[in-house]
Amino acid sequence: MADVAKRESVAVLLPCYNEELTIVAVIRQMRETLPGARIVVFDNNSKDKSAELARGEGVEVRPVKLQGKGNVVRRMFADIDADIYLMVDADTTYDPKTAPRLIDAVRNGQADMAVGIRKGKAESFPAGHRFGNRLFNIIVASLFGRGMEDIFSGYRAFSRRFAKSFPAHSKGFEIETELSVFTLEQRIPFIEIPSPYGERPEGSFSKLKTFRDGFRILWSIVLLYKELRPVIFFGLIAFFLMLMSLALGIPVIIDFFSTHRVDRQPTAILASAIGLLSTIVFVAGMVLESTARAYRETRHLIYLNTQR
Numbered sequence: 001m002a003d004v005a006k007r008e009s010v011a012v013l014l015p016c017y018n019e020e021l022t023i024v025a026v027i028r029q030m031r032e033t034l035p036g037a038r039i040v041v042f043d044n045n046s047k048d049k050s051a052e053l054a055r056g057e058g059v060e061v062r063p064v065k066l067q068g069k070g071n072v073v074r075r076m077f078a079d080i081d082a083d084i085y086l087m088v089d090a091d092t093t094y095d096p097k098t099a100p101r102l103i104d105a106v107r108n109g110q111a112d113m114a115v116g117i118r119k120g121k122a123e124s125f126p127a128g129h130r131f132g133n134r135l136f137n138i139i140v141a142s143l144f145g146r147g148m149e150d151i152f153s154g155y156r157a158f159s160r161r162f163a164k165s166f167p168a169h170s171k172g173f174e175i176e177t178e179l180s181v182f183t184l185e186q187r188i189p190f191i192e193i194p195s196p197y198g199e200r201p202e203g204s205f206s207k208l209k210t211f212r213d214g215f216r217i218l219w220s221i222v223l224l225y226k227e228l229r230p231v232i233f234f235g236l237i238a239f240f241l242m243l244m245s246l247a248l249g250i251p252v253i254i255d256f257f258s259t260h261r262v263d264r265q266p267t268a269i270l271a272s273a274i275g276l277l278s279t280i281v282f283v284a285g286m287v288l289e290s291t292a293r294a295y296r297e298t299r300h301l302i303y304l305n306t307q308r
Contacts, residue, residue, distance in 0.1 A: 010103060013040055015089060026092055029096035077163040086103060087155070093200060098116050116194075117149050132217075139221060140180065143229070151180040
């Protein structure tokens with residue numbers, strides 16, 4: 001397994017932001033596990049000595065001025081040309097021994113994305129992160145028909161075909177969600193491989209803010225669902241608007257049949273307006289569904305036509 005990097009062009013991509021306590025250890029772990037692999041550190045405006053320490057290890061360091069992990073991943077896939085991409089956070093929480101298994105799953109054609117499922121003690125995961133991970137896994141599986149066990153894992157291997165056809169739009173930590181949803185929506189073959197997950201060293205801390213980034217991730221899921229399932233998204237809005245219209249309009253109709261007059265004209269006008277709005281929203285969803293289908297087909301063709 002150790003010579004996998006020699007058989008294939010493998011690029012190890014390390015997103016980095018203020019990781020001076022761990023960056024050297026991760027570089028050495030990857031170098032030992034995957035000798036011959038190209039290791040590239042993408043420094044996202046670190047305020048400490050992370051970039052300097054990485055250069056001292058003799059690896060490429062590329063600055064990414066736009067803040068956020070999503071911006072880093074976009075640059076990773078755009079700037080680096082390789083047969084296989086291994087993305088791993090530079091915080092020593094991921095087990096380097098899993099890397100050859102992730103790479104082999106992509107190299108042998110088993111998957112275009114291999115995900116390292118984090119398996120660790122309770123101390124490795126803050127309670128809020130554990131709850132959010134389970135919740136968002138359930139939400140994604142419910143909305144898109146199937147899901148993954150760990151959609152937020154930062155330990156992944158990709159084929160060149162995946163990396164060069166992935167339309168990255170996210171700016172921050174929503175990028176893992178976008179990677180997962182893109183895979184599920186395009187029905188791209190993927191595999192999940194359990195990987196030990198350890199604690200951060202003393203003095204190191206997670207950049208993920210439970211509530212702030214949790215709301216951002218939830219909002220990104222809503223937007224992705226709107227773009228990928230517009231007829232259902234707008235259909236639900238239209239349905240609730242129609243219920244409001246009926247709730248307001250039925251009493252007016254009942255009064256009319258009793259008195260042959262429309263005594264509550266403002267209510268009748270409001271009910272009619274909401275009912276009309278419901279129809280417009282539903283029609284908009286139908287039109288956008290055709291556009292979304294054409295977009296899905298175009299993205300799938302780009303994926304198929306990208307050299308693996």
